[in-house]
Amino acid sequence: MAAGLVISAPASGVGKTTLTLALARAWRHRGLNVQCFKSGPDYIDPAFHAAATGRASVNVDSWAMDRGAIAHLVSRGVDADVVLAEGSMGLFDGVAARGVSGTGATADIAEMLGWPVVLVIDPSGQAQTAAAIAAGLRDYRPGLKLAGVVLNRVASPRHEDLVRHALNEAGIAVFGALPRHAEISLPKRHLGLVQAEEQAEIGKLIDEAARFVAEHVDLDAVLRSAASWSPQPAVNGLNVTPPGQRIALARDAAFSFVYPHMLEAWRGAGAEISTFSPLADEAPDASADVCWLPGGYPELHAGKIAANAHFRSGLRAFAETRPVHGECGGYMVLGTALTDADGVRHEMTGLLGLETSFAKRRMHLGYRLAELAAPMPGHRPGARLRGHEFHYSTIVAQPDMPLAVVHDATGAVIAETGSRRGHATGTFFHLIAEDR
Known part of the structure; x- marks a missing residue:
């Protein structure tokens, strides 16, 4: 039985992909079998997931796919120890009109699978307000479980203490705090990250991210917060016809x-x-x-x-x-x-x-x-x-x-x-x- 988690954030650009890759590689170094997914339509991130885990990653999308298709795709994690779904944009960000099974929001996938959410919070330019944001995300949608947060780009130990104290008062677990670290920044261009296959040093970058995160985040606590999960049989799979033989x-x-x-x-x-x-x-x-x-x-x-x-x-x-x-x-x-x-x-x-x-x-x-x-x-x-x-x-x-x-x-x-x-x-x- 696998342990399932969703990695999300209040917004884009906070560090979801870096944390997902780092956790996946760090747990893989510990001998665990890790499967990743990407919530939403981003076609670049799955290649980074594959580089971190050695297993192919796919997109799951509640606007374009029905529950049967999503269940079919996620079932590939049946033999994994840990299954991570990386979100897109902010936790509840999707479109205004519902699609096939949802609005395309990461929260749809978390609720559908019953997996707790680990939030990546960047408290740059704020302190206690970060706790208010996390608490708001926790309480916005009934049925969604917040496992805890990882702070990213904290400015100093004093800054970290202020944010941690506020989160603790709000009853939100803090799994770790990452100081700024340019060496694990993924290069970008106009459509998103520079593709994994174009980065000759991607393996070394993911290894450094895994080392850095393992040093500052309680990996055992994150893993304990995951939901025990085994895939349900999919009533139907993907409705996809090949364009030719x-x-x-x-x-x-x-x-x-x-x-x-x-x-x-x-x-x-x-x-x-x-x-x-x-x-x-x-x-x-x-x-x-x-x-x-x-x-x-x-x-x-x-x-x-x-x-x-x-x-x-x-x-x-x-x-x-x-x-x-x-x-x-x-x-x-x-x-x-x-x-x-x-x-x-x-x-x-x-x-x-x-x-x-x-x-x-x-x-x-x-x-x-x-x-x-x-x-x-x-x-x-x-x-x-x-x-x-x-x-x-x-x-x-x-x-x-x-x-x-x-x-x-x-x-x-x-x-x-x-x-x-x-x-x-x-x-x-x-x-x-x-x-x-």
């Missing part, structure tokens, strides 16, 4: 934003996946029956993509007879051109008429519910797809037929409809699941 998947530093649960579901349904690297000027496998270009950072590599003639011609030849689909960054590369942040225009593959620009950045962020007006690989017309959109590109031209009618989480129709032309389709949202 043999899938050519773009995979490198420019194309890496693909949800692990999607790949697992494709393989579980019998599909074969062969990867290729557009940055290495590779073309999709000619024996594949569909090509999938996930999101990533094509804007950081636009010049190289534009210069890689073998990739571009190979993809065009593939699309003459078989479906090609792109998500977000992959969608941009299927377009006619991409203008980078410096204002330089780069020709893309031209399979779609989409033209995008990063010269004038504008953030697009949120859940998406799309009803397909035409088929896309793995999904029929009329299918209702749930996904998430996060990018800073601006549409300069979008002349092709729309792929879907797309709504945000409030039900409002949005302009980013996706595109279709010939065998090529693309969307700005990353697919998470199809409604049953």
Whole structure:
């Protein structure tokens, strides 16, 4: 039987990921088997979890997934000693309108699984007020259990004493306090953390975080606060159809934003996946029956993509007879051109008429519910797809037929409809699941 915990915070940027990685690695050093999950649609953090634990991590999302799908995904922790779910944003942050089983908030997952919450509190610029915040989070939603807090970035022993005293008076356990420590700071860029696979020293950084946290946090007390848990049988699993029997998947530093649960579901349904690297000027496998270009950072590599003639011609030849689909960054590369942040225009593959620009950045962020007006690989017309959109590109031209009618989480129709032309389709949202 595993011990389950949720790592959350009042807000983003407080240190949830660092604490999750450190706890996972520290317990692993003690010989425990640790399984991680990510609550919400962030597609970067699961790779960090895998680096810390040696086990694949997946996303669980109450807005896009039903309880059966979440139970199915979490059941992979059945053979673990400790199971950690890392939250997103603040504990109760989600969307205003309920989705499939919740609003996408971390609290949904904690309540659904019955796991206590460990809060990461950054008391910078405050003292006793930190206790008021923790107490407010504890009492905001009946049925949610607060295990305790870990203080992060405390300024001094006196600062720590003030905050600890206030938390103790509020009846909230303090598992430890972390002074500021730049050596365990994870590098960031415009879409979040720099990806784990791009950091050659990620193992050493996680080891240092584990050492630092073990020195300042009572690991035994945190573990004792966890809930004993064994997964309940899932009535049904993920409602995911592979886009083809043999899938050519773009995979490198420019194309890496693909949800692990999607790949697992494709393989579980019998599909074969062969990867290729557009940055290495590779073309999709000619024996594949569909090509999938996930999101990533094509804007950081636009010049190289534009210069890689073998990739571009190979993809065009593939699309003459078989479906090609792109998500977000992959969608941009299927377009006619991409203008980078410096204002330089780069020709893309031209399979779609989409033209995008990063010269004038504008953030697009949120859940998406799309009803397909035409088929896309793995999904029929009329299918209702749930996904998430996060990018800073601006549409300069979008002349092709729309792929879907797309709504945000409030039900409002949005302009980013996706595109279709010939065998090529693309969307700005990353697919998470199809409604049953």
